[in-house]
Amino acid sequence: MAESIIFHFRPGKSSLHRLDCRFKLLLMVLLTVSIFSATYRGLFLISLCVLSGVFTSRLIHRGFLRDFRGFLLILSLIFLSRTLTEGLIFGLSGSWRFLLVILLGMVLSATTDPADIHGAVYWYLKRLPFIKAGDIGTRVSLAITLIPLILDQTREVTEAQKSRFIEGQRNPVFRILAQTLPLLVSTLYRSREITLALESRCYDENTPPHLSRPASGQWLLFLSTAAISISGILV
Amino acid sequence: MKKNPPLISTVISALFAALITAGAYIAIPIGPVPLVMQNFFVILAGVLLGPGLGLSAILLYLFLGAVGLPVFAGGSGGLIHLIGPTGGYLLAYIPAVLLIGYISQKGGKRPVTDLLALTAGSLLVYAIGVPWLKVSTGMDWGKAFLLGMVPFLIGDALKIAAAGILARFLHPVMRDILPSSTEQVKSERSGKTK
Numbered sequence: 230m231a232e233s234i235i236f237h238f239r240p241g242k243s244s245l246h247r248l249d250c251r252f253k254l255l256l257m258v259l260l261t262v263s264i265f266s267a268t269y270r271g272l273f274l275i276s277l278c279v280l281s282g283v284f285t286s287r288l289i290h291r292g293f294l295r296d297f298r299g300f301l302l303i304l305s306l307i308f309l310s311r312t313l314t315e316g317l318i319f320g321l322s323g324s325w326r327f328l329l330v331i332l333l334g335m336v337l338s339a340t341t342d343p344a345d346i347h348g349a350v351y352w353y354l355k356r357l358p359f360i361k362a363g364d365i366g367t368r369v370s371l372a373i374t375l376i377p378l379i380l381d382q383t384r385e386v387t388e389a390q391k392s393r394f395i396e397g398q399r400n401p402v403f404r405i406l407a408q409t410l411p412l413l414v415s416t417l418y419r420s421r422e423i424t425l426a427l428e429s430r431c432y433d434e435n436t437p438p439h440l441s442r443p444a445s446g447q448w449l450l451f452l453s454t455a456a457i458s459i460s461g462i463l464v
Numbered sequence: 465m466k467k468n469p470p471l472i473s474t475v476i477s478a479l480f481a482a483l484i485t486a487g488a489y490i491a492i493p494i495g496p497v498p499l500v501m502q503n504f505f506v507i508l509a510g511v512l513l514g515p516g517l518g519l520s521a522i523l524l525y526l527f528l529g530a531v532g533l534p535v536f537a538g539g540s541g542g543l544i545h546l547i548g549p550t551g552g553y554l555l556a557y558i559p560a561v562l563l564i565g566y567i568s569q570k571g572g573k574r575p576v577t578d579l580l581a582l583t584a585g586s587l588l589v590y591a592i593g594v595p596w597l598k599v600s601t602g603m604d605w606g607k608a609f610l611l612g613m614v615p616f617l618i619g620d621a622l623k624i625a626a627a628g629i630l631a632r633f634l635h636p637v638m639r640d641i642l643p644s645s646t647e648q649v650k651s652e653r654s655g656k657t658k
Contacts, residue, residue: 235489235534257532261542303538327540334534334541364474368524371478372485373533379486401494405626408492409501410633413508416483417637420475427471434474 235331236338236376244450245286245340249443250349252451256458257337263461264329271461272322278457279329282336300331343370348438355437363434371423379416386411472642473517480509480521481528485535494622502537503589504623506557507582510564511573511631512638518561526554552596553589553612560585573635579628586620 240246245253260275267275283289304324312320347370354362390407398404443451487505491498509518525535526546534541536554546554564585571577590613598608 235539254531258530258543261532262544265542265544265548300539307538327538330532330541331534331539333532334539337533365524365527368474368478368481368520369528371475372481372524372528375479375482376485379482380489383486383490401499401622402625402629404494405492405499405501405504405622406629408490409504409626410630413483413630413634414637416479417476417634417641420472420479421641423475423479424472427475432471 235335236373236380238342239287239339240342241287241340243285243287243340244446245282245336247447248340248450249447250341250345251352251440252443252447253337253341254346254349254353256451256454257333259455259458260333261330263458264326264333267461268464269322271464272326274457274464275461276325276329278454279332279336283332286336286340288332288335288339300328304328338373343374344438346370346373348440351438352440361434363436366438367432367434375416378419379412382412382415383408473520476513476641477517477520477524480505480513480518481524484509484521484525485528485533488535488537488539494619499619499622500537501623503557503586503620504627506561507564507585507623508627508630510561510585511568511578511581511627512634513565514569515562515565518565519558522557522561526557529554549597549600550593551600553593555596556589556592559592560588563588568631573631575628575632578631579624582624582627582631586624 260279263271263275264279304327307327308320308324310320311323315323347366349366350369351362351366354360354365386408389411395404395407398407484502484505487502488500490501492501493499506522509521512518513521529535529541530543530546532542536545537550545551564581567581567584568578571581594608594612597603597612598605601608603611
């Protein structure tokens with residue numbers, strides 16, 4: 230299933246794992262904008278950049294392609310619909326751009342600890358007036374931590390429902406309820422556990438996260454990727 | 465000194481943003497086309513969390529998508545999607561969740577008003593999403609309705625029915641979870657004044 234390879238942080242020591250999260254978030258915004266605005270030559274450059282990120286982060290592991298099947302279905306639908314309406318070239322480029330965004334998201338989530346995302350979001354938002362940077366940073370990192378847990382829980386509920394022969398149930402509303410009610414009750418009660426866990430660690434949103442100064446190598450990686458991203462639109 | 469929002473609100477809004485994201489990957493096979501549950505969790509956020517907390521969950525979800533994380537339908541993400549042809553549907557979640565939360569709260573969270581709120585919110589998403597689709601793609605009204613609304617109506621009706629029933633079950637759960645933190649905040653504040 231596609232969800233098992235997405236949003237899961239995989240600890241490692243690659244250059245992307247070590248890259249400052251502030252750089253990663255900025256690059257993420259830049260690259261996703263360029264992917265959809267780039268010319269074909271620019272798209273080639275950006276593709277090289279994204280694919281090198283995929284291999285550097287060691288995202289491709291055993292069973293990756295099997296797990297990627299869900300996305301292949303979506304990509305083939307995009308390919309078919311765009312090919313039928315706009316032609317083969319647009320079909321290919323449309324589905325390729327889509328694939329790059331998915332891979333980029335996977336690289337970010339696989340190489341970034343959610344706690345670092347909290348620090349980066351705090352750093353970007355702390356200068357803005359009327360914005361509680363610490364609170365928003367916590368929400369972002371919590372959401373990113375919770376997504377894979379919810380997806381895992383969904384899979385468990387699906388398996389449990391299959392074992393009870395949910396496919397035999399013809400009422401569609403009942404099928405939605407059978408899938409979502411156990412998921413929601415357990416995740417809502419989990420929110421209380423998370424709150425208690427945060428309180429027991431003396432959580433305070435106003436405590437600034439520790440952010441170290443990025444090394445020169447990280448600046449180099451950031452600037453070169455940003456240059457590729459911008460040139461992707463201009464070339 | 466700034467007052468901290470109740471910690472449970474922070475956690476609950478993060479949880480619903482995560483649920484909405486996960487909804488993009490949850491497809492329930494009903495008939496030939498599976499139902500993707502993303503907008504189901506959006507309308508549920510409105511009816512369960514109310515306008516304030518529901519809005520913070522939606523804004524958080526859109527923020528995650530704007531950064532580029534693959535949280536939108538089909539695993540896409542990026543700022544460009546918010547201004548693209550389907551951006552209207554995504555941005556419409558903001559007023560929709562406010563409307564659902566407002567009607568549900570004003571109606572005392574009764575089943576009938578909850579259903580009314582869910583229907584109004586779902587229609588509001590189309591009221592913004594379809595004209596946006598028409599303008600951004602240049603297609604005529606008929607085609608915009610045919611592509612951007614008609615295929616999803618049956619699925620949405622099922623989701624509204626399911627969300628209405630779920631809300632009945634989950635309102636007590638929410639009351640069980642949220643008051644504890646409110647009381648706790650009150651006690652914290654009274655502790656500070658002492």
